[in-house]
Amino acid sequence: MNDVLPEAGDAWDFLEGTVLRCLRQYGYRPIRMPLVERTDLFVRSIGEVTDIVEKEMYTFTDRLNGDSLTLRPEGTASCVRAVLEHNLLYAGPQRLYYLGPMFRHERPQKGRYRQFHQIGVEALGFTGPDIDAEVIVMCARMWRALGISDVALQINTLGDPDARARYRARLVAYLQRNLEALDEDSRRRLTTNPLRVLDSKNPAMQPLIEAAPKLIDDLDEPSLQHFEQVQGALRGANVSFEINPRLVRGLDYYNRTVFEWVTTKLGAQATVCAGGRYDGLVAQLGGKPAPACGFALGVERLLALLETEQTPVPSRVPDVYLVHQGEEAAAFAWIAAEQLREQELDVVMHCGGGSFKSQLRKADTSGARFAVVIGDDEAREKKVSLKPLREAAAQVLLDLREAAALVKRARP
Numbered sequence: 001m002n003d004v005l006p007e008a009g010d011a012w013d014f015l016e017g018t019v020l021r022c023l024r025q026y027g028y029r030p031i032r033m034p035l036v037e038r039t040d041l042f043v044r045s046i047g048e049v050t051d052i053v054e055k056e057m058y059t060f061t062d063r064l065n066g067d068s069l070t071l072r073p074e075g076t077a078s079c080v081r082a083v084l085e086h087n088l089l090y091a092g093p094q095r096l097y098y099l100g101p102m103f104r105h106e107r108p109q110k111g112r113y114r115q116f117h118q119i120g121v122e123a124l125g126f127t128g129p130d131i132d133a134e135v136i137v138m139c140a141r142m143w144r145a146l147g148i149s150d151v152a153l154q155i156n157t158l159g160d161p162d163a164r165a166r167y168r169a170r171l172v173a174y175l176q177r178n179l180e181a182l183d184e185d186s187r188r189r190l191t192t193n194p195l196r197v198l199d200s201k202n203p204a205m206q207p208l209i210e211a212a213p214k215l216i217d218d219l220d221e222p223s224l225q226h227f228e229q230v231q232g233a234l235r236g237a238n239v240s241f242e243i244n245p246r247l248v249r250g251l252d253y254y255n256r257t258v259f260e261w262v263t264t265k266l267g268a269q270a271t272v273c274a275g276g277r278y279d280g281l282v283a284q285l286g287g288k289p290a291p292a293c294g295f296a297l298g299v300e301r302l303l304a305l306l307e308t309e310q311t312p313v314p315s316r317v318p319d320v321y322l323v324h325q326g327e328e329a330a331a332f333a334w335i336a337a338e339q340l341r342e343q344e345l346d347v348v349m350h351c352g353g354g355s356f357k358s359q360l361r362k363a364d365t366s367g368a369r370f371a372v373v374i375g376d377d378e379a380r381e382k383k384v385s386l387k388p389l390r391e392a393a394a395q396v397l398l399d400l401r402e403a404a405a406l407v408k409r410a411r412p
Ligand code: ATP
Pocket: 074, 104, 106, 111, 112, 113, 114, 115, 116, 117, 118, 249, 250, 269, 271, 272, 273, 274, 275, 296, 297, 298, 299, 300, 301
């Protein structure tokens, strides 16, 4: 679980701001859920035989009533619970997003933490393939807006539950023929949740997984058609993709379209964003059946990826650092600072006194492009001296409006 210090905080703000701007462009609206839910919500939705539920949840007992509670490992279950609890679907389909920390008890490594952050998107109540395509196209726009180029889209379809059952039988037969090649986890899953064998991260298992039968051969016609239409929409939007028949996702609730955005730049933690359709979940959690589609992006992994890109994250520096000396100057400095902020400038006002020289040193390290200097002379005239800090130019005496205009013009 990490602290995010101010130096990294600018990138976090940039990422969140850029992504949320995109989400709003597509009409998604914010929802916030608690960090803690009843344990059974996650067991029922994510699935008993998944990495998350088997070994990654932070679960504890409520001291008062003995309830089993869990720090949320992901947001979809909580979001659907909230939507059902507040009957949001009565008003029609919903496009929702949330962001915040998730908790999984994993072995920490680069790109894998025990408290990490997701921005999650859920589109509830939409049946057609257009919404699958919309959320994917929206991701592509986010990457462009962030300046991220090294991500590739992989898609697959899991079909309907019958198709999965047919496939499951074929897969189990195949795995049983190759029992000696299975690792311990996979042997256990063979009887509990064989599809998850395909999701194994064990390199030794990869050849076996490569050669496994493919779900696409068992697909039902409506799912195939749905998948074709998603692909058509992606082509129409100029979003390139690769079909990965082994993409099954780690959670049980998915059906039909699943997708991942992967990068080659982050080693083993290659997936920065993952999602798909989960038409059964709303009913499974007690609601009137409603289709759904969504994804979650890993903020830490996207930030790591952003760091590998050529374009630096715009770092936030104040427009001006305001220095002042003398009693009259101090009184006017307050007014001046507020008026400059009124003109949309970011103003850091020097606090704590000291000589002009030491204050100007602070102004310099603040990164501000200008110092606003106020002595008693300026205070009497109700003007400020504007001193460029990043170029060798003379300081000029201006009224506040002129100063603000000049600073704004000098913005990069
Ligand atoms: P992985 O296969 O890497 O364990 P997952 O399938 O468990 O990922 P999801 O539950 O789909 O991941 O979560 C969506 C995204 O959240 C992932 O693609 C990843 O970017 C991010 N993520 C998941 N777990 C972690 C973690 N422990 N630390 C940091 N980011 C994570």
